Amino acid sequence: MVLQGILGAVCISIFSVFALVSMPETKIFFQRTEITEAVTEESTYIYEEQNTVTEVTTEEISSVPKSSGKIVVIDPGHQRVGNSEQEPIGPGATETKNKVTYGTEGVKSGIAEYELNLSVSLKLKDKLENMGYTVILTRENNDVDISNMERAEIANNVNADAFVRIHADDSENSEVKGAMTICQTPSNPYNGGLHKESYALSEAVLNNIVSATGAEKRNVWQTDTMSGINWAKVPCTIVEMGFMSNHEEDMLLATEDYQYKMAEGIAKGIDEYLRNKE
Numbered sequence: 001m002v003l004q005g006i007l008g009a010v011c012i013s014i015f016s017v018f019a020l021v022s023m024p025e026t027k028i029f030f031q032r033t034e035i036t037e038a039v040t041e042e043s044t045y046i047y048e049e050q051n052t053v054t055e056v057t058t059e060e061i062s063s064v065p066k067s068s069g070k071i072v073v074i075d076p077g078h079q080r081v082g083n084s085e086q087e088p089i090g091p092g093a094t095e096t097k098n099k100v101t102y103g104t105e106g107v108k109s110g111i112a113e114y115e116l117n118l119s120v121s122l123k124l125k126d127k128l129e130n131m132g133y134t135v136i137l138t139r140e141n142n143d144v145d146i147s148n149m150e151r152a153e154i155a156n157n158v159n160a161d162a163f164v165r166i167h168a169d170d171s172e173n174s175e176v177k178g179a180m181t182i183c184q185t186p187s188n189p190y191n192g193g194l195h196k197e198s199y200a201l202s203e204a205v206l207n208n209i210v211s212a213t214g215a216e217k218r219n220v221w222q223t224d225t226m227s228g229i230n231w232a233k234v235p236c237t238i239v240e241m242g243f244m245s246n247h248e249e250d251m252l253l254a255t256e257d258y259q260y261k262m263a264e265g266i267a268k269g270i271d272e273y274l275r276n277k278e
């Protein structure tokens, strides 16, 4: 059945490539606006589209409910004005951290991290909604004042299936680049029991970012120093999309094209994690 599906999808793809070459107007079925890309890219894209269609028609009952009803909370990191008031780094903690920091900015693009994070988060929201997920953003503009603890509580209050925090990185070494995700350690005193789930989410998202964008793969950093992770009662990851301190990566992150690829990679990672969780 699976083989038939794949063969069918491949056949349809081959047909579609011919159709695309001979009748350029057929591209409308695939919502494709560019016809200048290489045929190999077109065929890959069509294969994915057709595969999706095949899935819906042959496994309608099992595939649709997989994502429907599941809730993803996306937290676009930071905000226009940071808040240095203190809050505990986890439930019952005496150690405190700033409620929300300013974040970094592009060394060459000049874009603020909070702007980049929101821009990618909005694209990610669209992609996940198209997959059938219910998506809640912790903020939809830059002029807010929401602490890291409060952001986690938004995810807790809706019992989110995944809480995904979007950030970009910086380093004193301008050579450093690449993507990383972050989760708690197994011995986290606040929510170590969520480590396995959070690690699986972090790993799936990182792998899919690398596939979608070609970014250098760094690692899943396991740490108990992040308030927004420590307060979470649901599986959580922080996505560090790339380094705004690296000229090349900063300029890539600033482009709409790369942001769409990034959003696609993150969405695929979340979807992979949630499907495997079933």
Ligand SMILES: [Zn+2]
Pocket (backbone or CB within 6 Å): 077, 078, 103, 104, 113, 167, 168
């Ligand atoms: Zn950040």
